[in-house]
Amino acid sequence: MHELSIAQEMMRLVFENAGEAKVVRIGIDIGDLTGFEPDALTFCLEALLDKTPAAGATLDVARIPGSGFCNTCARVVALARRYDACPECGGLDVDLRGGRELRLRELEVE
Ligand SMILES: [Zn+2]
Structure with missing residues (x-):
């Protein structure tokens, strides 16, 4: 399940960036051409989040x-x-422009 390893990598990035701060919102972009299923990724992220200090953060x-x-x-x-x-x-x-994104777009802490 690729989505799970992507979700784990995203979580690693989140905590690397947030440090000791409380995470309230996590925004992630996922391109339609990545081959990843947004619903599956969201599911994995929620499951991982639940076991961290960021549990309850809004996932976008x-x-x-x-x-x-x-051309x-x-x-x-x-x-x-x-x-x-x-x-x-x-x-x-045709040169590919959008749809390959897989990134942490936004991280809100308090
Ligand atoms: Zn054309």
Whole structure:
């Protein structure tokens, strides 16, 4: 289960950054093209959080939709999968822009 190891890594980052402070809010971005299931990741994070001093902190997991820049159309287009063709022109000259994020976006402590 990959989500669990990602969740453990996120928790490690949270406590590395928070130190002794009380964590009240954790914001995480997860791209649609990472292959990770946001619900499963949230579940793992909640389970891990429960056993820490940050239990009860608000967990905010945001999905980042896949997008790319089509060099033919010269515009940003939506991508459902990493190597999809441009939905506008059908071309494959598309540079991935968004959707690969997997990061700790926000950490609120008090
Ligand atoms: Zn295009």
